[in-house]
Amino acid sequence: MIVVSNRLPVDHDPSVEGGWRRSPGGLVAALEPVLQRTGGAWVGWPGTADLEIDPFELEGMSLVPVALSAEDVALYYEGFSNDTIWPLYHDVISPPAYHREWWEAYVRVNRRFAEAVASTAAEGAVVWVQDYQLQLVPRMLRELRPDLVIGYFHHIPFPAYGIYAQLPWRKQVLEGLLGADVIGFQRVQDAGNFATAVRRQLGFETKAGAIRVPEPDGAVRTAVAKAYPISIDADLYDELARRPEVQARAAEIRESLGNPKTILFGVDRLDYTKGIGHRLKAYGELLEDHRLDVEDVTLVQVASPSRERVAAYMQLRDEIELTVGRINGDHDTVGHTAIRYLHHSYPREEMVALYLAADVMLVTALRDGMNLVAKEYVASRVDGRGVLVLSEFTGAADEMSQAVKVNPHDIEGLKDAIMTAIEMSPSEQGRRMRALRRRVRDHDVADWSRRFLSDLDAVRATS
Numbered sequence: 001m002i003v004v005s006n007r008l009p010v011d012h013d014p015s016v017e018g019g020w021r022r023s024p025g026g027l028v029a030a031l032e033p034v035l036q037r038t039g040g041a042w043v044g045w046p047g048t049a050d051l052e053i054d055p056f057e058l059e060g061m062s063l064v065p066v067a068l069s070a071e072d073v074a075l076y077y078e079g080f081s082n083d084t085i086w087p088l089y090h091d092v093i094s095p096p097a098y099h100r101e102w103w104e105a106y107v108r109v110n111r112r113f114a115e116a117v118a119s120t121a122a123e124g125a126v127v128w129v130q131d132y133q134l135q136l137v138p139r140m141l142r143e144l145r146p147d148l149v150i151g152y153f154h155h156i157p158f159p160a161y162g163i164y165a166q167l168p169w170r171k172q173v174l175e176g177l178l179g180a181d182v183i184g185f186q187r188v189q190d191a192g193n194f195a196t197a198v199r200r201q202l203g204f205e206t207k208a209g210a211i212r213v214p215e216p217d218g219a220v221r222t223a224v225a226k227a228y229p230i231s232i233d234a235d236l237y238d239e240l241a242r243r244p245e246v247q248a249r250a251a252e253i254r255e256s257l258g259n260p261k262t263i264l265f266g267v268d269r270l271d272y273t274k275g276i277g278h279r280l281k282a283y284g285e286l287l288e289d290h291r292l293d294v295e296d297v298t299l300v301q302v303a304s305p306s307r308e309r310v311a312a313y314m315q316l317r318d319e320i321e322l323t324v325g326r327i328n329g330d331h332d333t334v335g336h337t338a339i340r341y342l343h344h345s346y347p348r349e350e351m352v353a354l355y356l357a358a359d360v361m362l363v364t365a366l367r368d369g370m371n372l373v374a375k376e377y378v379a380s381r382v383d384g385r386g387v388l389v390l391s392e393f394t395g396a397a398d399e400m401s402q403a404v405k406v407n408p409h410d411i412e413g414l415k416d417a418i419m420t421a422i423e424m425s426p427s428e429q430g431r432r433m434r435a436l437r438r439r440v441r442d443h444d445v446a447d448w449s450r451r452f453l454s455d456l457d458a459v460r461a462t463s
Helices: 026-038 070-089 100-120 137-144 170-177 188-202 234-241 244-256 276-288 311-331 348-357 372-380 411-423 426-442 445-462
Strands: 002-007 010-012 020-022 041-045 056-058 061-065 126-130 149-153 182-185 210-214 220-227 262-269 297-304 339-342 360-363 387-391 404-406
Touching: 002 026, 002 100, 026 041, 026 061, 026 445, 041 100, 070 100, 100 137, 126 137, 126 445, 137 149, 137 170, 149 445, 170 188, 182 188, 182 445, 188 220, 234 244, 234 348, 234 372, 234 426, 244 348, 262 276, 262 348, 262 372, 262 411, 276 297, 276 311, 276 411, 297 311, 297 348, 311 339, 348 372, 360 372, 360 411, 372 387, 372 426, 387 411, 387 426, 404 411
Parallel strands: 002 041, 002 126, 041 061, 126 149, 149 182, 182 220, 262 297, 262 360, 297 339, 360 387, 387 404
Antiparallel strands: 010 020, 056 061, 210 220
């Protein structure tokens, strides 16, 4: 088996022994055991421009670096991937830009990835391509190595046809994805949007997730497009949350905030899709309306740095920090702050301590493929308490029916949802949290990878 993603599961760090450190994240946790068991390889960019490295072994995995130049990073990654595809697929919350030189770089880099896989894969190997940066790889790989079984998983939303149709290279992207035998999405709605685009743009027959794909030799192949909601390593978060030192750190966090009655918590990449501005607006109005008192409630907002060289993200950071400053200036007292704003990334243990310290988790994304933060919060609540306020526009909303659902564009509705969460009785919190924890535990990241790979194995068995 070979996994292909934009980034390798390790980061190049000359300061650590061996020069590499493992990347955090659920994808690595889900797929590393599979690769170790099968003796497979992971193909990806090592994360540093103009870094030429031969394939190497690390902790039981074969890693195959794909070199990208500084120009590749600027055009393929920061340009087409993150300033064209990302905003387009997130319902044009920010205007996408369409530049031919970005597209040409995207094609060029996708071909480089496909060639790296083709030269690495054994005869009849299973290849699993990950995410929107590599949408052309499946078709390119099928042309290079028709013996391979190819899967693709799309980690972000796939937009409705009226939005997708804006893309000048819409047919090429669909043809690229249809090179895969199994195409996975986060939500049933995303798989349906993809099938609609295939019918409208390519005229292929689609039925119940099966797409009939004509091949150049005249044969017709069936590709499967369906939902496989991704999840987390729930046992890991449960175990961390039970550690005495993590629980002590959670108590310390509450103490450092002045032991307010209620801690609201938001943690997001600093991204315009995450609805951070809507969340701050609703919270600020609750303080202005005197429905909340800064002596009783504090909002902790972690905003992890993201794509800091992209103009839209620089502007967003300025807007968020200006809003935080205004709300704090209007409502802070000597002993209490309205918003504790943290523009940092934190290790997993610290995040679990923050989840334990928080009474209410606010996930107000305007559009999200899944949002694993919501699941991490639930998995960490070993006390059976806490309330999840969850945007209905996240993939997690399809699964987590016991959350307090909200339309983040409806500021009055968001304010009411926050108050509902704050005022919820302990017994109601316990009832909801037990159901949420059961869902996350039963459908963890290992279950996700098993279901997807099982469908790929079925393809291999019939080919």
